[in-house]
Amino acid sequence: MSPSRRRFVQGLAMGGMAASLGLTSRSLWANAEQQQKMPTLRGTDYDLTIGEQVVNFTGTPRIGTTVNGSLPAPILRWKEGDTVTLRVKNNLPESSSIHWHGIILPSSQDGVPNISNGFHGIEPGTTHTYQFKVAQSGTYWYHSHSGFQEQTGLYGPIVIDPMEPEPFTYDRDYVVMLSDWTDEDPTVVYAKLKKLSHYYNFNERTHKDLMKDLKEKGLARTWSERKMWMQMRMSQRDLADVTGYTYTYLMNGQTPADGWTGLFRKGEKVRLRFINGSAMSFFDVRIPGLKMTVVAADGQYVQPVSVDEFRIGVAETYDVIVEPDDGAYTIFAQSIDRSGYARGTLTPDAGMQAAVPPMDPVPNLTHTDMGMDMSAMGHNMHGMGGMDMKGMDHSKMAMGGMDMKGMDHSRMAMGGMDMKGMDHSKMAMGGMDMKGMDHSMMAMSGMDMKGMDHGPHPMGGKSTPVHPSDFSSGKVVHAPTEYGPQVDMRAAAPRYRLDDPGVGLRNNGRRVLTYADLRNLHGTNDPREPDREIQLHLTGNMERYMWSVNGVKFNDAEPLRWKMGERLRITFVNDTMMNHPMHLHGMWSDLETGDNDFIPRKHTVIVQPGSRISYRVTVDAEGGWAYHCHLLYHMLGMFREVQVS
Ligand SMILES: [Cu+2]
Numbered sequence: 176m177s178p179s180r181r182r183f184v185q186g187l188a189m190g191g192m193a194a195s196l197g198l199t200s201r202s203l204w205a206n207a208e209q210q211q212k213m214p215t216l217r218g219t220d221y222d223l224t225i226g227e228q229v230v231n232f233t234g235t236p237r238i239g240t241t242v243n244g245s246l247p248a249p250i251l252r253w254k255e256g257d258t259v260t261l262r263v264k265n266n267l268p269e270s271s272s273i274h275w276h277g278i279i280l281p282s283s284q285d286g287v288p289n290i291s292n293g294f295h296g297i298e299p300g301t302t303h304t305y306q307f308k309v310a311q312s313g314t315y316w317y318h319s320h321s322g323f324q325e326q327t328g329l330y331g332p333i334v335i336d337p338m339e340p341e342p343f344t345y346d347r348d349y350v351v352m353l354s355d356w357t358d359e360d361p362t363v364v365y366a367k368l369k370k371l372s373h374y375y376n377f378n379e380r381t382h383k384d385l386m387k388d389l390k391e392k393g394l395a396r397t398w399s400e401r402k403m404w405m406q407m408r409m410s411q412r413d414l415a416d417v418t419g420y421t422y423t424y425l426m427n428g429q430t431p432a433d434g435w436t437g438l439f440r441k442g443e444k445v446r447l448r449f450i451n452g453s454a455m456s457f458f459d460v461r462i463p464g465l466k467m468t469v470v471a472a473d474g475q476y477v478q479p480v481s482v483d484e485f486r487i488g489v490a491e492t493y494d495v496i497v498e499p500d501d502g503a504y505t506i507f508a509q510s511i512d513r514s515g516y517a518r519g520t521l522t523p524d525a526g527m528q529a530a531v532p533p534m535d536p537v538p539n540l541t542h543t544d545m546g547m548d549m550s551a552m553g554h555n556m557h558g559m560g561g562m563d564m565k566g567m568d569h570s571k572m573a574m575g576g577m578d579m580k581g582m583d584h585s586r587m588a589m590g591g592m593d594m595k596g597m598d599h600s601k602m603a604m605g606g607m608d609m610k611g612m613d614h615s616m617m618a619m620s621g622m623d624m625k626g627m628d629h630g631p632h633p634m635g636g637k638s639t640p641v642h643p644s645d646f647s648s649g650k651v652v653h654a655p656t657e658y659g660p661q662v663d664m665r666a667a668a669p670r671y672r673l674d675d676p677g678v679g680l681r682n683n684g685r686r687v688l689t690y691a692d693l694r695n696l697h698g699t700n701d702p703r704e705p706d707r708e709i710q711l712h713l714t715g716n717m718e719r720y721m722w723s724v725n726g727v728k729f730n731d732a733e734p735l736r737w738k739m740g741e742r743l744r745i746t747f748v749n750d751t752m753m754n755h756p757m758h759l760h761g762m763w764s765d766l767e768t769g770d771n772d773f774i775p776r777k778h779t780v781i782v783q784p785g786s787r788i789s790y791r792v793t794v795d796a797e798g799g800w801a802y803h804c805h806l807l808y809h810m811l812g813m814f815r816e817v818q819v820s
Pocket residue numbers: 274276490758805
């Protein structure tokens with residue numbers, strides 16, 4: 176197959192649709208611009224048909240899941256204040272559903288089978304009608320909440336025009352939907368992950384890496400570092416479960432070979448509505464040569480912030496405004512593990528393209544990402560590797576009557592820090608009276624334990640009551656259900672890292688957006704303090720590809736029961752080495768960034784590995800709601816039902 180022929184086939188995202196339009200390959204080329212446009216449906220009344228169709232992203236025809244013959248599904252363009260009616264016909268041979276992601280609506284319209292009130296999915300051959308009032312504006316999306324249909328194509332953008340004029344101006348408005356496509360059957364992908372969790376991960380460090388480390392760091396340090404990672408049975412390259420080995424990354428349904436094209440005229444301001452509609456992929460997005468002004472996050476206006484780059488977790492959305500000069504620019508979205516990228520071009524001329532930058536090097540996870548911030552411990556782990564912990568007098572650790580013998584120190588010996596062996600239940604950070612504890616005593620052999628930050632308060636002798644607005648002062652408690660073979664790691668020192676751009680984006684010379692940059696444009700919507708706090712630990716056993724919340728998988732978990740009218744603080748602690756995009760249906764997540772006056776609202780929040788993060792939820796929507804990690808293959812276990820009454 177000639178390169179041009181191959182490119183053509185790869186770019187032909189909608190084989191079936193093109194055929195139905197009666198277009199030849201020649202006229203398809205001529206209509207390249209037309210094909211670049213995502214189909215858009217407008218108004219208040221919609222007929223959507225979910226079906227199967229032949230698609231071809233890689234040169235091999237496959238069956239995709241489409242809406243009205245389109246993959247991604249058409250852009251739905253609503254107006255704030257309208258009541259929309261959507262009749263969804265299911266032509267698949269299996270039950271289906273559509274969930275309106277980030278849309279505030281009654282539980283019965285949310286589209287999650289067996290959780291949304293009275294909704295049990297759309298059976299084959301039947302039509303289900305959704306109807307609700309559109310109470311918000313901005314950029315959102317919709318997707319199936321049945322099986323693995325989201326992976327095979329059932330996702331599409333939602334753009335809601337506001338009633339009030341927007342707080343910024345622009346001349347052009349494009350949706351940029353990022354997604355991941357695999358030629359494999361998603362059930363096969365999942366089965367492979369269950370058998371071998373790193374099946375798709377070819378980023379494991381190589382012999383070449385080892386030689387490089389030996390040269391740069393010397394034998395002792397290299398050995399101790401490697402030993403530590405091995406003892407923890409962890410990989411520094413657990414960045415993505417499913418990678419470019421099977422994925423083709425798409426921008427508005429276009430492969431990197433073809434690339435999506437957005438046209439502009441010189442002098443125009445262009446609004447780009449980024450939506451991550453992937454099943455599993457985080458993207459780091461930049462447009463070399465252009466600053467991006469972030470104006471909305473998850474559909475909600477934020478105070479404009481100018482950046483070079485942002486990370487977009489699965490299910491998040493960001494609106495940015497760019498002001499291109501008279502040239503072509505590449506919209507470059509590399510996957511978090513640098514195994515591939517999605518690509519598009521902003522250009523004044525359909526025939527003009529810009530250079531595609533090389534991908535950044537594959538980053539290594541650090542101790543920060545494990546919830547063990549060794550830099551905060553006064554010296555890094557390398558030093559610990561050579562430290563003789565056996566000689567340490569453990570009796571000194573029995574501080575203020577706290578029996579530390581229960582903590583298995585033999586497992587801590589050397590750089591190992593075997594997280595399995597480090598039994599936090601014995602440390603009972605939660606209920607224990609730590610007042611009498613002498614911190615100076617904890618400085619074990621020069622290892623500053625202050626860096627093992629269980630929060631500013633809990634170990635500090637102060638008994639000052641925690642002010643509810645101080646989200647960062649809570650204690651970290653590992654529940655008893657976190658102990659067992661279902662959990663292979665617990666973060667020892669999970670820290671708030673709102674200003675951390677995350678693994679692979681630190682100190683890269685570019686101005687990278689962080690959650691600390693997000694400030695609500697109009698001020699905090701609900702200034703009430705939280706009435707109570709719920710701590711949810713994101714847990715898993717990576718080796719067995721088991722995912723859970725507080726060590727309990729969805730099937731074994733009781734629903735979370737919340738009361739109408741209460742104001743909650745949810746604190747997530749990520750006890751794993753991966754980013755999890757946590758999505759609460761039906762209610763806003765008011766992200767605590769430290770600025771109480773301008774709390775940004777989100778529907779999906781990335782919880783970085785080994786970190787914690789807090790948001791407030793005003794419980795204002797009755798009924799059943801889904802609450803889950805939006806990574807498709809984590810979701811089966813890392814999921815909770817919420818019942819509000
Ligand atoms: Cu969702």
